[in-house]
Amino acid sequence: MDISTAGWLVIAIAIAAANLPFFNDKLFAVVPAKWAPKPLFIRLLEMTALYLVVGAVGFALETQIGARFPQGWEFYAISGCMFLVLGFPGFILRYLRKAHG
Template sequence: MDISVASWLVIVIAIAAANLPFFNERLFALVPSRWESKPLFVRLFEMVVLFFAVGVIGFALEGRLGNRFPQTWEFYAISACLFIVLAFPGFILRYLRKRHD
């Protein structure tokens, strides 16, 4: 696997992981929740856990391809903001879309 494929793989996984809490009512899409509709704080907690999971996948791919580059706090702040931006479509569909019930 080359660097370009690994980069796109991490981006696709990040898009899927950022939107996963908003597209289902199960915890991490596996465990049934006790709520009829998950509250926002549970969805945000899922996003934080999935952010770190995507980071671990990214570090594993980077380590497999070669040397890992040292990162400072700016990298983590920007990637957290990017993860929030990637979750925007799921948030819109869950909370801001007008429902016709």
């Protein structure tokens, strides 16, 4: 796998993972929840866990391609904010869209 394909793969996984908590009421889309609608703080905790999973996938792909580069706190701050931005469409559809009818 080349660098470009790995980069696009991580971006596609990040888009799917950032929106996953907002499109279903199951925990990680697998475990049935005891509550009817998931509270927002559970969705945000789920997003945090999925951010770590996407980061692990990215690091694994980077290691497979070649040497892994050391990252500072700036990288994690920017990638965390970008993950939140990628999850914004799911947030809009879940909380800000008006129900018709």
